[in-house]
Amino acid sequence: MITSELIKESQQYLMNTYARQPLVLVKGRGASVFDSEGREYLDFVCGVATCNLGHCNQHVVVALQKQAQRLMHVSNHFHIEPQISLAKSLVKNSFADKVFFCNSGAEAVEAAIKLSRRYSREVLKKDRYEIITMRGSFHGRTYGAVSATAQEKFHSGFEPMVPGFRFVPFNDIPGVEAAVNDKTCAILVEPVQGEGGVNIPSAGYLASLRRICDKHGLLLMFDEIQTGMGRCGSLFAYEQEGLCPDVMVLAKGLGNGFPIGALLATNPVADAFAPGAHGSTFGGNPLACATAVAALETLLEDGIIIQSVSRLGAHFLDRLGQLRKKYSFIKDVRGRGLLVGMELDIPGKDIVAACLKEGFLINCTADTVLRFMPPLIITEEEIDRLIDALDRIFSRR
Ligand SMILES: Cc1ncc(COP(=O)(O)O)c(C=O)c1O
Secondary structure, eight states: OOHHHHHHHHHHHSOSOOOOOSOOEEEEEBTEEEETTSOEEEESSHHHHTOTTOBTOHHHHHHHHHHHHHOSOOOTTSOOHHHHHHHHHHHHTSSOSEEEEESSHHHHHHHHHHHHHHIIIIISOOOOOEEEEEBTOOOOSSHHHHHHSBOGGGTTTSOSOOSOEEEEOTTOHHHHHHHOOTTEEEEEEOSSBSTTTOBOOOTTHHHHHHHHHHHHTOEEEEEOTTTTTTTTSSSSGGGGGTOOOSEEEEOGGGGTTSOOEEEEEOHHHHTTOOTTSSOOSSTTOHHHHHHHHHHHHHHHHTTHHHHHHHHHHHHHHHHHHHHHHHOTTEEEEEEETTEEEEEESSOSHHHHHHHHHHTEEOEEETTTEEEEOOOTTOOHHHHHHHHHHHHHHHHTO
16 A cells, blocks of 8 residues: 555544654664655654664564563463563662553553552551642653643643642742642652653752652652663663652653553552552563563663763764754753753744654654654764754754
8 A cells, every 4th residue: 555545544544643744654673764665764753762772673572572472461360470570670770679560651650649649548547649740741641640740731621630639840849848738648750851841850859859758758759751761871860860769650661662661669668559459451461571571681781772872862962052053043952861852942843844854753842842862772973964954954944
């Protein structure tokens, strides 16, 4: 079927929930994807910060194939080998003691919301349920996760939202202090806001949140769905802050493209979930876990990948900074590791479309922020090629 027919059928048969780019992607290799007409694109979206090892990493593909031939699904009524391996590896490499697996980021957030409320009631014996979240945050689309997301545009038409969330501006510590009351049980925050426009925490912000949580006996919950799995230059972004959360949620890069989500917590908190308290048919499914084990092994064993992220990110920011000096409509460039943003004072949509024509996939979030989240295996030379294309595009404006 030719591309225009595929797109027509896509529009006919799929609900209209995404503003899709006019191409059909059929193949991926490393940092490149290929469309149905054989054209190659350098991928700075990477499945929205998901295929961190690049497309079709061989170790990951072989692990998935092997597991598919062995056992695809059994349910959590039984112990599952790859699930145990993955949990063990996540625990060994993080602050956490225990893991709960699910299938997506929103589901992991959903589980964190439930765990924090239940911990307060069942373990602390306090009737507290409010969670403080930050303006500009994004936590997913299920009802709990979208209610936690402090952006009204995601609530529109879906009200009433789940009660029990208080919104405070990002980087506003006095605001958080003022929002804490005798019903507060947790603070949920992204260490770097992704969808909100690549918003970087000011120095000491996350440490201050840690102090507030300790002072009031609240859980500090990090949404590392976008920042985790090496994206920001360490396995988890919190490692760069000299502190640990009590709870963390992961998805995206965890499966390098295979759907999986995870909720991680320290022992006293994790203990709030007893049999029957929470669950998922597919959560921790053998295929997803075997794939994620291979992805995590590759990230950890080949430490070079994570180690190179900060260097590549610095190079990226440096080159974007040069463009900023040249074009007055560029307001800011910012990032951490390979989660990089360029804020414009014009809408970014046309720039994304122009990049596509030049053979580069990029993303725009919060209307005016170009967001770059390439696979962590991207090279300086490939980053330079994108910068040259942006320069050409900007010079035509
Ligand atoms: C920080 C953050 N949390 C949660 C989510 C939701 O994840 P999912 O789309 O897998 O439900 C996303 C997705 O973009 C995200 O970036």
